[in-house]
Amino acid sequence: MKERITCAICPMACEIDVFEREGDLIIAGNRCGRGHEFIQKHLDEGDRIVTGRCLLSGGQMNRLPVSTNTKIPGKLVNQVLETIQNTRVQAPIKRGQIIIENILETGANVIAQRKAL
């Protein structure tokens, strides 16, 4: 993943590249530390709790509402949602039960928002 973001802090308008290398987030192209902070804030703002519905077998309904128990990095939100939507679980399910542990290695668990009998 590589993203180029224009720093909006000062008129220099540096073009800053953001990418991953061997698991580390690399921020390059900023002329000063304020640009680094700008990018960190930009990335953090996309973080959020993801809610969705996974497939349910053997229950009174076809889908089970779920959500992550912690925020997901903005760049992974769509992948997490897609994984949730393609996951099938079997009733009975208790409210609060872990449906997917450590989804996409984010450290977040996907939790059932209601019970399914």
Ligand code: SF4
């Ligand atoms: S990185 Fe620094 S110099 Fe470049 S636009 Fe941002 S604040 Fe200005």
